[in-house]
Amino acid sequence: MRKTVLPAAAGMLALGLALTACGSGTDSAGSGGGADDTLVVGATPVPAGEVLTYIKDDLAEKAGLKLEVKEFTDYVLPNTALQEGSLDANLYQHEPFLKDFNESKGTELVAVAPVYLPPMGVYSKKVEDVTELADGATVAVPNDTTNEGRALDLLVAEGLITLKDDAGADASPADIAENPKGLEFRELEPAQLPRSLDDVDAAVINNNYAQDAGLSPAEDAILLESATDNPYTNVLAVKRGDEDDPRVEKLVTLLHSAEVRKFIEDKYAGSVLPVTSG
Structure with a gap:
């Protein structure tokens, strides 16, 4: 059962290996355009x-x-x-x-x-609703500055955790104030999160990495951000x-x-x- 919620306030992202497609670059004209104004x-x-x-x-x-x-x-x-x-x-x-x-x-x-x-979402192969996460469940989150805070905000919006008053957009698990279920957090590079689903109880995954892994945010996420004021x-x-x-x-x-x-x-x-x- 998927829920859609509004994020509280934080952000996204990670590192990897670049892959070029759809052709190579052209000679500079302006900041990066080709000589033919491409x-x-x-x-x-x-x-x-x-x-x-x-x-x-x-x-x-x-x-x-x-x-x-x-x-x-x-x-x-x-x-x-x-x-x-x-x-x-x-x-x-x-x-x-x-x-x-x-x-x-x-x-x-x-x-x-x-x-x-x-929209960022929470995915799981173990439960069908975030409220079903057991005490001590392991939740994987992105390990980069803005994206980790955004993931935690999604869990805050669902009432799973609270953050310290001074936690900003770069919040991390160290900024968690209340954690009633005693959730354990595993910080991973965003691209690795879909592959972690067999090893954790749930993972908060960026939309593009979810889709690259064959997951449908609209159908497979058990918790999904709302577009309202996002x-x-x-x-x-x-x-x-x-x-x-x-x-x-x-x-x-x-x-x-x-x-x-x-x-x-x-x-x-x-x-x-x-x-x-x-």
Whole structure:
């Protein structure tokens, strides 16, 4: 039985190995575009890569946009590549993560448009409802700064734990104030969380890693974030100063189009929630 709840307030993410797809980069023209004014956008494969590939194949030419999609399997390289100029934009992160990344890495990246919400969920092979977790149950959570806090907020919203008053968006298990069930927390890299389900009682998993592992957030999560007032909507980001790039503006228009909304609604059936303005 899946429940949907509103997160309290925290964030996302991890490390891995980059994988490029949909072609290689081109010579620089502007911050990262090719000599032919191709807009090069970095993305994680699901859902960002699929959404951008749909735009590239079905909408971009008519809109006068040349689009190239580069896919990454981690949450660090798309931002470093954007800062260094081998990308013109990226789509995969929410603003709390972007802010934390800028502060920790010294980058100058900005969000230009919200696109969709990939709700984080709790998954389990042992129970069908979070209330069925036994005393002392083991719960795996992401081990990165913003994502771990976001996962704990999801458990707070369901009343499983409380956090200390001064716990912020970077909360960790050390910030837990009350833990009535005595839950034990196992901190893992986000990409490893789906593989941990055989070894733990439950795991809080990022949407893209859940879908990569064949899990349906809408059907398989026993607890799922609500989209209402959710701060974790994924955004299209660029390097500061490129916000008014006409190519970026064309992509934003397409990302907010009725065609893309329908694509997201049809393909993900509630596992990813589209945003059309913001």
